[in-house]
Amino acid sequence: DQQVKQNSPSLSVQEGRISILNCDYTNSMFDYFLWYKKYPAEGPTFLISISSIKDKNEDGRFTVFLNKSAKHLSLHIVPSQPGDSAVYFCAATTASKLTFGTGTRLQVTL
């Protein structure tokens, strides 16, 4: 039973456009959400997070939106850059549980 789902395994976006990566969850007890980025042959790197008491968090080109009623969060990257090409993982937590999605591979094309 996968409680955190990233239904798009891959996404291709043109440089300068907006990238939108989606994540859905089923456990209403999750109260904190994080996004990580992973390049090949490297470990994941933390990007941005959001508490369940908020619906938006912004950090430079990265914005995370949380829709609790839909149990859905999204990561917006604008403008997208070639260096953003990587696999993006969302993760959700309770006090005692941390669950990752399977990742979405983003390709930013010139």
Next chain:
Amino acid sequence: ETGVTQTPRHLVMGMTNKKSLKCEQHLGHNAMYWYKQSAKKPLELMFVYNFKEQTENNSVPSRFSPECPNSSHLFLHLHTLQPEDSALYLCASSQDGGALNQPQHFGDGTRLSIL
């Protein structure tokens, strides 16, 4: 040297061997983690250590044995592994007592292959 360092980067072992994975963090963090990432599957949290004490063991088989001698070092001792244990093993660290909502810093992983 900074960050989280894992050795070896690659390991091939037979099912009857005993080996250890090593992780070292130079970030002054007080919590360390082991994860398993199998092909096409999400990252699975295996163990959590907070101030050298194990606080989480997510139903991991006993053929995986963690050791945390201090807040900077973490080992994963392996013995009599199975082919399905072939995966990428990632180590991470974080501040603030290992609260799971804290950002974690990951090493680059050990790619383990069981023959």
